[in-house]
Amino acid sequence: MAKTVDEVADAMYTMVKDAQGMKKLKPMDLTKAMIEMYGDEVDKKLCKEAIKQLVNSGRCVYTYFGGSFLELPHREGAAND
Amino acid sequence: MADNVQETPLLDELEKGPWPSFVKEIKMAAKRNPMAVDLLGQLEKSYREKIGYWKHGGIVGVMGYGGGVIGRYSDLSEEFPNVSHFHTMRINQPAGWFYTTDALRSICDIWEKHGSGLTNMHGSTGDIILLGTSTDHLEPVFDELQKIDFDIGGSGSDVRTPSCCCGQARCEWACYDTMGACYDFTMAYQDELHRPAFPYKFKFKFSGCPNDCVASIARSDLSIIGTWRDDIQMDEAAVKEYADNGMDIQKDVVDNCPAKCMAWDGTKLEIDNSYCRRCMHCINVMPKALRPGKDRGATILIGSKAPIVEGAMLSSVLIPFIKMEPPYQEIKDVVERIWDVWCEEGKNRERIGEFIQRVGLGNFLEAIEVEPIPEMVAHPRENPYVFYEEYYEEDDEEEDDES
Ligand code: SF4
Ligand code: SF4
DSSP states (O other), X not given: OOOOHHHHHHHHHHHHHHHTTTOOBOHHHHHHHHHHHHGXXXXXXXXXXXXXXXXXXXXXXXXXXXXXXXXXXXXXXXXXX | OGGGOOOOHHHHHTTOSSSOOHHHHHHHHHTTOHHHHHHHHHHHHHHHHTOOOEEEESSOOOTTOSSSEEEEEETTTTTSGGGSBOOEEEEOOOGGGOOXXXXXXXXXXXXXXXXXXXXXXXXXXSOEEEEEEOHHHHHHHHHHHHHTTOOBOOOSSSBOOOEEOOGGGTOTTOSSOHHHHHHHHHHHTHHHHHSOOSSSOBOEEEESSTTOTTOHHHHOSEEEEEEESSOOEEOHXXXXXXXXXXXXXXXXXXXXXXXXXXXXXXXXXXXXXXXXXXXXXXXXXXXXXXXXOSSEEEEEEEOOBOSSSSOOBOOEEEEEEEOOOTTOHHHHHHHHHHHHHHHHHOOTTOOHHHHHHHHOHHHHHHHTTOOOOGGGOXXXXXXXXXXXXXXXXXXXXXXXXXX
16 A cells, blocks of 8 residues: 555654764665665655655755755754854 | 954955955945954955865755755854854846846845845856855745745755856847746756755756857756757848958858858858758857758757866767757656656766766666767767677677577
């Protein structure tokens, strides 16, 4: 049965949370992982919606360090008060 | 405020001479804005000590967007507290850079209220660049810009803000409506512009003719350059007028034709259009006498970039001729297939041109379902998918041996 946007967003969030501080994940890494995990139950469009939901809700943020990544919101090392 | 401006002997050198000076502009802004005062101070110190004091901020942005804000922090925030945060915002420029003075004033008012007041019109991608604000002002700037119908542009691994020449709005050479196409692609790819999902940046640039005033052939991953496929239009009386007025048509026009497809016998100009390379040279020299043909469209080229990771690259032909009519679906279909393949197989920070070099043009074309054609060949025998008969024979023999 096809996964919902919420389910995929939750699974992506877990991946991002588990990788935080160790590996930066790109949106495409998450999409590929979801397709590997859920097979036909997800597609790229659904994954795109899930990423949009994660970012619009503030659970994840885009970051840029030579490439664009999805991470949990955090205070970066370079930031001044 | 002016009293706070420090001595800047090194920067002052850059005010000398007849040309515009960014130092002069920052000093003017410093009369009103404390950020500009500290910017001068930090810059002078950088010049003196030969050290850059900016830190990259990779996380700042506005809610929901992954591009358009480039984070900067000062490494000297105690000495120069007003530039402790100095983020840049890229704002999507109107197609062809046409503004009303009212729109420009409104942007500047917003920026004087929330930022340093310093702008860069325009950045190399084409955006309006607003230089220097703090994290807490990003959302208010975004809100106020939206109220006057401006949006943030692209940055990071996304579609960068598409740009175009002024095209049919002002230029008689435009072979299609560059501004219409640029606006259409910008709106169609809002998601890709604001939500980075690519291996690296992807730029569209639209030029109305091969003069390529937005340098799309050198600066964009997808260059859409106006052209024609019938004959150059010629007004013979106007050609004669040029000659009568002293133009050396042989030397200035015919001898400079890269295709050597023109002839001038002193009274009549002839063009063998089947060899014409659509370079615009003759048209540029004799604009009253020659014009692009009537059957107009565009050539789509792929893969150029400035030299950052690898060296600089120019675009090469992907589609030799296509009619440019909204909604440009045929082009969008190709673009989306390109993105699919590149997202699937591309490495981090690998531009599409580099990706094509790595996988080979033949494989790339097969993956995006485009037939190879002779127009794609830049240099025969250097191209990976051009096979000559002798190679076929060798391969066939090897296969025969193995079987
Ligand atoms: S690229 Fe061609 S059509 Fe566009 S402004 Fe330049 S000369 Fe005119
Ligand atoms: S457009 Fe260029 S190639 Fe064509 S006839 Fe003129 S000069 Fe020659």
